[in-house]
Amino acid sequence: MSGFRLRCCECGREYAENPELLVCEACATLQTPGGPTRGVLEIRLDELPGEWPKARPSDTDFLAAFLPFSDPSAVAPLDVGGTPLLPAPGLREALDLPRLWVKDDTRNPSGSTKDRASLLVVAKAREYGYDTVATASTGNAAAALAAVGAAAGIRAVVFVPASAPEAKLVQLLCYGADVVRVKGSYDDAFDLCLEACDAFGWYNRNTGLNPFTIEGKKTAALEIAAAMSPEPPDVVLVPTGDGVILAGVAKGFEDLVPAGLLARMPRLVAVQPEGSAAIVTAYLEGAKSVTPVPDATSVADSLTVGTPRNAILCLQRIRESNGGAVAVSDHDILDAIPFLARHTGVFAEPAGAAALAGLRQALEKGLVERDERIVLLITGTGLKDVQAASRTVERPEAVPPELEAVAQRFGL
Numbered sequence: 001m002s003g004f005r006l007r008c009c010e011c012g013r014e015y016a017e018n019p020e021l022l023v024c025e026a027c028a029t030l031q032t033p034g035g036p037t038r039g040v041l042e043i044r045l046d047e048l049p050g051e052w053p054k055a056r057p058s059d060t061d062f063l064a065a066f067l068p069f070s071d072p073s074a075v076a077p078l079d080v081g082g083t084p085l086l087p088a089p090g091l092r093e094a095l096d097l098p099r100l101w102v103k104d105d106t107r108n109p110s111g112s113t114k115d116r117a118s119l120l121v122v123a124k125a126r127e128y129g130y131d132t133v134a135t136a137s138t139g140n141a142a143a144a145l146a147a148v149g150a151a152a153g154i155r156a157v158v159f160v161p162a163s164a165p166e167a168k169l170v171q172l173l174c175y176g177a178d179v180v181r182v183k184g185s186y187d188d189a190f191d192l193c194l195e196a197c198d199a200f201g202w203y204n205r206n207t208g209l210n211p212f213t214i215e216g217k218k219t220a221a222l223e224i225a226a227a228m229s230p231e232p233p234d235v236v237l238v239p240t241g242d243g244v245i246l247a248g249v250a251k252g253f254e255d256l257v258p259a260g261l262l263a264r265m266p267r268l269v270a271v272q273p274e275g276s277a278a279i280v281t282a283y284l285e286g287a288k289s290v291t292p293v294p295d296a297t298s299v300a301d302s303l304t305v306g307t308p309r310n311a312i313l314c315l316q317r318i319r320e321s322n323g324g325a326v327a328v329s330d331h332d333i334l335d336a337i338p339f340l341a342r343h344t345g346v347f348a349e350p351a352g353a354a355a356l357a358g359l360r361q362a363l364e365k366g367l368v369e370r371d372e373r374i375v376l377l378i379t380g381t382g383l384k385d386v387q388a389a390s391r392t393v394e395r396p397e398a399v400p401p402e403l404e405a406v407a408q409r410f411g412l
């Protein structure tokens with residue numbers, strides 16, 4: 001467990017640890033209302049391990065070697081991360097990609113990659129003495145905070161758009177979170193959560209704004225690198241909304257290079273829905289920041305973000321990695337759900353399946369070569385949004401409980 005500093009991704013200014021500090025004080029003055037977060041801070045650990053810890057990736061000893069918390073007892077007793085990296089032979093064959101892996105992050109306790117961020121944020125909140133952590137969310141970050149908060153015995157207040165899918169809402173309520181349903185978009189919920197944290201002294205987990213969200217999500221990359229070691233992946237496809245998962249994955253790989261645990265950085269490809277593609281558009285235009293998409297819309301609710309809050313850092317990371325960015329249609333996202341499920345056994349929500357839809361486009365565009373070592377990060381389970389998945393399948397007619405009916409059904 002080493003000390004750390006916080007470094008601004010825009011001006012490079014460094015800060016010592018400070019519970020009150022979320023973003024760079026200098027760059028925060030450039031913040032426009034509802035715009036991408038200015039002065040996002042990244043954690044810089046003073047020391048990193050030179051070899052892989054013996055512990056399992058979700059064990060506190062493993063986490064302690066790479067993450068900036070000083071009190072192991074503050075880490076919630078919940079099995080976050082340590083998800084499988086599947087070689088996916090069926091998908092390899094179907095797509096003619098001999099070196100393809102699926103990182104099955106649907107297997108996190110609340111069903112998404114967001115648990116990784118919440119585990120670290122809640123540990124820091126407990127270290128800092130907060131009794132309430134709040135977040136705005138399209139649903140999954142809220143569920144993650146609610147789950148980790150429940151395990152840690154800390155109050156979670158979550159701001160979600162009133163339109164959040166039913167399963168996500170019910171999940172939050174069952175975990176016992178205080179749920180604020182906002183009549184508005186995710187972007188409205190984000191701003192309201194900010195105001196409430198300022199007014200009521202709650203610890204703010206808003207994605208990208210809280211520096212520990214990026215840092216927590218880096219564990220997905222650590223696990224991918226550890227599982228594939230000594231050969232690194234060539235390219236990782238990351239479903240992208242605010243751009244925090246992508247920045248977290250980049251951070252994980254980046255930490256491993258100087259530590260001698262990774263030979264080179266993989267390329268990172270951001271995948272966004274066509275109706276919510278601010279980062280992809282900015283990337284293709286060569287811009288450093290995004291133009292908001294006023295009425296962002298997609299079947300992938302988790303990726304539906306008008307103003308990606310972590311856009312500036314996300315764009316930097318895509319470019320530094322020589323990666324790319326693709327926008328996929330809702331039709332292709334929906335198609336990818338049963339395709340992934342049938343060839344891998346992994347049932348993803350639309351946002352998670354977007355990684356596969358993005359891979360198909362990235363191949364067509366020459367962003368990915370067929371013989372490369374490719375990883376799809378599948379970020380959320382299909383059980384979160386059965387309604388979307390149900391649009392991709394046909395319900396069979398019910399039959400009487402008779403063998404004859406079964407024979408007829410199969411033409412036997």
Ligand SMILES: Cc1ncc(COP(=O)(O)O)c(C=O)c1O
Pocket residue numbers: 112113114138139140141207239240241242243244245246302303349351352379380381
């Ligand atoms: C399942 C899933 N995938 C991907 C994302 C996108 O992550 P980010 O907003 O950090 O880009 C989210 C965010 O809510 C998510 O819930």
Ligand SMILES: [Zn+2]
Pocket residue numbers: 008009010011012013024025026027028039
């Ligand atoms: Zn700054």
